[in-house]
Amino acid sequence: MKNLKHLNKYFYKYKWKLLIGLIITVAARIFAIYYVPLVGKSTVVIEKYLNGTITDISEVKSELAYNIMLIIGTTLIAAFFTFLMRQTFIVVSRHMEYDLKNEVFQHYQELSLNFYKKNRTGDLMNRISEDVSKVRLYLGPAIMYSVTTFASTVVVLIFMLKSAPELTLYTVIPLPVLSFAIYRLSVAIHQRSTIVQQYLSRLNTFTQESFSGIAVIKSYGIEPQTNTNFTELSNGSRDKNIDLVKVQAFFFPLMVLLIGISNIIVIYVGGKQIISGQIENIDVLVEFILYVNMLTWPVASIGWVTSLVQQAEASQERINEFLKEKPEITNQKAEPDNIQGNIEFKDVSFTYDDTNITALKGVSFKVDKGETLAIIGKTGSGKSTILELIGRLYDIDKGDIMIDDRSIQKLNLESLRNSIGYVPQDAFLFSDSIRNNIKFGKTDASEEEIITAAKNASVHKNIIGFSKGYDTVLGERGITLSGGQKQRVSIARAIIHDPEILLFDDCLSAVDTETEEEILNNLFKITREKTTIIVSHRISSAKNADKIIILEDGKVVQQGTHQQLLDQEGYYKELYAKQLNEKEM
């Protein structure tokens, strides 16, 4: 139960509602048991009539009619309270489930990129949906049935003890055996449900990746192989579920067996006590059989509740594992900062934790507000890493990154990120309208601002060409747009944000050189007062920049203006010659 302790704060939050639920449950159980003494009384009346103590049949009839009315009345009241009980406990559990999902989601959002690299999306989704649902069964039904079981057992035992104390003790003899069996089974359930959840996560991850990568799967014609892999995984998941069900299946028969033994004890011991005159009337025996049967469901539900609790414990353990993760990048300054956009890298080195690849080795450069810096270099030379470090998606190992002459780590994280418009290499668009995808950069943007941003990103004409224009809804990852259109919508999103720093990561790679020229001209106009960094493989994107740096294997090997670099032997001059050739061909 140690993992479920995390949920105590929610019990505390809803304590009054839960207390009301508890009172209602006790009331429901008291009214539910009232029919037993009434049945007992009715049996006595009939017995008395049969042995001649009562001779008037109408007296018997009126007593029986009175008892029947009372039984109907108390049962209806008990039913009404049971309805209220469900309303209270189950509704509260839905609130708690909602709170827990929000807590997990907000925590996911705070975690750094490294966390997302280490864990797969399917697993993240499984923990926030499947595992939280399992935990909800503990917060709702398990708590409700525990309270019912407890209230029923106490109420029934009080009635039994009042009626025949010695017979009560004999009747409850099987209970310790039951507790021990439940303990053993619950341990097995816990182990098996942990495995079931792990398999489910693997299955979800596989399914999610198969759908995301469906284009690759189809183009390589590997559907049969994918199907086989899925079948293998789902067979594994099924087998583990069957293992779990096998253990769970022991519970109910075990309960029925033990309750049956209690019934036999009642009849045997109770019968002997009646014969010996220790118990006066037959009604005690009738009542005891009813009491024991009233205990059947609560006692049987112990098994079910235990299994729910164990599964919830296993799920909560998986949820806690992520909730315990600390964000690697933390805000170290509460007050907001006013960022101008002067950027300086001082001998910066950086190694990715997971791959141990040193992507940057002693990189130094400076770019001031209003300037444009272009970064050129072979693939894998560390260009994107520089942009990610400016957004503080990772913290560096050596050197310093200065923004407005202050170390990046000492700036307010929100202010820093708000001052940046980042267009990543792989433009990600949400499954929403084009308008909302652009507005993502500025939630309160007017229609005019959206259109201006789209025009500056040279995508306005394409958008109005769609029958629904800006209302065109994009599929997952914006699949209805071409690569170049996606890149340009992503640029519009960054521009509309109107940030101090604009970072373009090879985001014109999928557009033709003419459109590239047009976008660069527009950007030139709107970025005069801003700091702009353009990562590219094309000289055409870099040539008008105030500064150009050439990266090779994480090091700056050349820097200067377009003309200065053309005057030197090196990668830039070679690339220029190559791209000029390609253009002429």
Ligand SMILES: Nc1ncnc2c1ncn2[C@@H]1O[C@H](COP(=O)(O)OP(=O)(O)OP(=O)(O)O)[C@@H](O)[C@H]1O
């Ligand atoms: N998220 C990451 N985790 C681990 N290693 C990474 C990560 N991103 C990049 N790397 C590694 O760091 C090195 C630099 O990568 P980076 O993406 O910065 O290069 P790049 O110059 O932008 O390449 P490209 O032009 O192909 O986009 C590469 O060797 C890459 O494998």
